[in-house]
Amino acid sequence: MGRDLPTEDPLVRMQRDLRRALQKKPEEIKWGMVIDIAKCIGCHACTISCVAENKLPPGVVYRVVVEEEIGSFPNVRRRFIPRPCLHCQNPPCTKVCPVSATWKNNQGVVVVDYSLCIGCRYCLVACPYSARTSDFAEWYTAGTPDLAGKLVGRKVAANGYEVRPAAEYGQQWPDRGKGSPIGNARKCHFCMHRVKVGMLPACVTTCIGRATIFGDRTDQDSLVAEMLGSPRIFRLKEDLGTQPAVYYLK
């Protein structure tokens, strides 16, 4: 019974697990995620927090929530399946990159080097989960009327927020409109820039149902490892042999 009734917020435990993981050598860590779809209420907070954290432009999305309707009236249910990049351990997207701009790093996270990517979009086509998107240089402020002066208008609005780049991969990228990641393939990176400094990914911290669990899969004391032992565990399109590091609980 004690096991069924949580005595602390899973976030607190995940935070503790994260701190412990960061004590290890980087190559000894293997990040993983477990998403409990029985707990997901389909609020899309993870999607929105991801967009905000990574300052994703229109048309670029890292984490979507797929909604499914099961059964027929009156026996109907809705099911929500959040889908970040699944960080496959046998990723079909990295092998197809002609210039080695994307790879699985030593912590099992599939990353993209924006400064190397030539924008051929082969990885987008190769991902069986459609988890990659391309940055087509869209702007939220496009079409906003501009006015002379420094207080109102499109340029002011854009300069105030949209032009400033996110700290993806912990790097300083040029202002938006001045090169990468425009023209690049973009994808979820487990918020590595946050994780590196001891913060959980944005989608994890904003999940109101605590349905998204993140941590070091190799740490047997971690919550994520505990969840991996559940009989409810499954992975998306497992038959493809991609071995995702993102698991689901039925």
Place this chain on the structure above:
Amino acid sequence: MNDYRIYKTLMTLAIAGLIIGSYGVISVLIWGKHATALGSYVPWGLWVAVYLLFLGLTAGAFLITILTYVFRVKIFKPVGPLAAFTVLVVIISEVIMISFDLGHFSRIYRFLISPGFYSMIFWMVVFTNAMIIIYLLECYFLLRERLIGWSQEEGRPGRTFYGWLSFGKTSYTRTDRENDDRWVRWLSIISLPVGLIFYGVNGAIFAILLNRPIWNGALTPLLFIITALLSGGALITFLIYIFKIDDTMVHYLGRVVRFLMVTFLFLEALQFFVGYSTGVIIERASLEIIAFGPYWWVFWIVHLLIGSFIPLALLMAFPDDARSVAWACALIILCFIAVRLNFVIPDQAVYKLEGLENTFYHWRLRTIEYFPNLTEWLTSLWVFSLGLLGFLLGTRWLPLVAAGKGEEEHV
């Protein structure tokens, strides 16, 4: 080209195409992929389809050079240089087309710095470059004798130009000819495996992908080769007719094209039959987009009616009428973009996760709505026109036909 009027008309079309198409090119240069209708779920569109069209168009000319210089089939000797030049021009057009599709063309050097050896696109680049080098050298050795001759002819227009192309060589001996013949033969022998891998690699780009029911099928590589030979064969047959080289050759190639067309239609029918019979949902969905989707007319009218059945009827009814054969081939070439579009887009047009379409709305995250926009069409027109211009200038100012047969007069 014997008929100067045709030449002038085609030159006018090429220049007009370049002028009109420049709007698309300038848009892409300024706004990049933002100027296109592409999205993240249909990331490859018209330009990839045109790229594949160019790829196919090289195949017929490639086959002619192999038959002429590797297997020494005499009937094709008069068109050998023209075929080699056609391969060269079309491959260069193909490279220009696909370059527009890159998000960061300025990083093209990364192919050398950090090559991805497991990537089929990397090998596509390697073999495309190999083909360009081989056919550039082959054209040079095929034309050298005439180039030297023309550079020495008093009063010939462009004499200095021919002098440059001959690298200052003023005489051509029997030994030179033997050496050049040997070079051409060896280059052709090398081009045989290189060319086959080149076509194979391009097919493999699609065939190796997971969860792509139309691309990732056993029939795909075979269909790829047949379509390439069909469109390429039609192109070279049409060119032989236009250049009035030999009507017998047109009749002969017309029969080959007819056979390839029947084979292709049979394989296409098999693709539909197998796809529908297996009942895999995403495969059926892709096939239904081809046959009954919003652009059903591309399949039924452009591809099947105008691009297949009418040419087939012409090829069957008038196999010994060079004009009818040429018309049939022209229709096949003109409508072949429909085949390529129906290969590239419908597979991407089916969402690969059920429900994905309802997750996050943005028009770049839609599939079925993709239709090439004006920028994409105009950029493609520009590349076609550039290729046509290069081809026309080459056939006018280089001894391509003369090197094979008779004397070529400049206007």
